[in-house]
Amino acid sequence: MSESDYLAEIREQRAFMMQHVPHSAAIGMTFVDVEPNAAILMVPYSERLVGNPDTGVIHGGVITSLLDNASGIAVHCHMGERKGMATLDLRIDYMRPATPGEDVYGRAECYKVTNNIAFVRGTAYHLSDGQHLLDDPIATCVASFMITGGPIADWKEMAAQAAGGQLPADQSGGSH
Amino acid sequence: MDALQQLRSSRDEKHLKALLQSIPYTRFLHIDAELRGDELTMILRYHEDLVGNIMLPAIHGGVIGAFLETAMMIHLAWVSDTDHLPRPIDINIDYLRSGRALDTYARGTVTKHGRRVANVRVEAWQEHRDKPIAAAHGHFRMKDEQGETA
Numbered sequence: 001m002s003e004s005d006y007l008a009e010i011r012e013q014r015a016f017m018m019q020h021v022p023h024s025a026a027i028g029m030t031f032v033d034v035e036p037n038a039a040i041l042m043v044p045y046s047e048r049l050v051g052n053p054d055t056g057v058i059h060g061g062v063i064t065s066l067l068d069n070a071s072g073i074a075v076h077c078h079m080g081e082r083k084g085m086a087t088l089d090l091r092i093d094y095m096r097p098a099t100p101g102e103d104v105y106g107r108a109e110c111y112k113v114t115n116n117i118a119f120v121r122g123t124a125y126h127l128s129d130g131q132h133l134l135d136d137p138i139a140t141c142v143a144s145f146m147i148t149g150g151p152i153a154d155w156k157e158m159a160a161q162a163a164g165g166q167l168p169a170d171q172s173g174g175s176h
Numbered sequence: 177m178d179a180l181q182q183l184r185s186s187r188d189e190k191h192l193k194a195l196l197q198s199i200p201y202t203r204f205l206h207i208d209a210e211l212r213g214d215e216l217t218m219i220l221r222y223h224e225d226l227v228g229n230i231m232l233p234a235i236h237g238g239v240i241g242a243f244l245e246t247a248m249m250i251h252l253a254w255v256s257d258t259d260h261l262p263r264p265i266d267i268n269i270d271y272l273r274s275g276r277a278l279d280t281y282a283r284g285t286v287t288k289h290g291r292r293v294a295n296v297r298v299e300a301w302q303e304h305r306d307k308p309i310a311a312a313h314g315h316f317r318m319k320d321e322q323g324e325t326a
Contacts, residue, residue: 023236026225050200052261054177059201060264061242068238086271087237093266151231
């Protein structure tokens with residue numbers, strides 16, 4: 001499979017999975033795009049994600065979910081195939097609070113894959129006039145993943161079931 | 177924060193739970209706290225919205241990170257006399273086992289409590305305390321300082 005075909009498949013698959021993985025759907029996480037070694041996701045601002053009711057700033061944990069997920073997709077982009085994997089560790093540095101009311105974007109880049117370990121770095125940021133403000137980060141992360149080769153969801157089968165209306169309603173991602 | 181003020185004046189389990197209920201995101205994740213003597217245990221009550229891997233199924237790694245971060249933050253708020261929630265500077269999360277479709281528990285310890293910054297460690301487990309599913313350490317800012325944004 002050529003690189004562009006593989007990335008096209010990841011785009012289709014991830015846009016579907018974002019809505020069908022319960023936690024991703026629950027926080028409204030949205031697929032934005034992939035590049036050969038990188039992935040971009042977005043979490044829309046929502047009152048339920050607020051970590052400090054005095055300021056309205058979203059909880060750091062939302063950024064952890066965003067960057068963890070983007071990092072995993074970045075590894076798949078780099079490998080050129082989907083394989084089961086597990087996060088080994090994730091370090092997050094918080095640079096500034098997210099702006100209340102604004103959507104948070106996360107871009108992760110996989111810069112090295114060995115036989116069974118993948119290394120990723122990522123950034124959480126806002127958009128301004130459609131520009132990705134990567135040089136004004138809310139948070140940055142570094143993560144490593146172990147490639148386990150374990151089971152992965154057969155998204156095409158899930159998509160076929162969803163089209164046939166066989167998925168339970170609470171997995172349809174329709175809460176947003 | 178009103179809930180934090182009340183926790184400072186009456187340091188009990190009821191006000192710990194009230195503080196967690198006053199934060200939208202911890203309410204959304206179903207994070208609870210229990211106090212036995214002076215030992216604080218945080219609980220992440222399992223529900224479907226936490227699932228990140230539908231094959232296993234397993235709790236989303238981001239949720240486990242969020243739970244550990246909250247456990248560190250609440251532990252610090254509990255042991256120190258602070259009038260605002262401690263704010264994370266950096267967090268290191270080690271994922272040790274997959275988080276299964278079960279309740280998860282966490283306990284923290286303060287490694288160093290400085291004037292401005294505190295260092296905290298936390299460990300999370302499910303069925304067995306000696307089989308942790310994740311561990312984390314992090315730095316938190318304890319004081320609001322003028323001119324600082326983070």
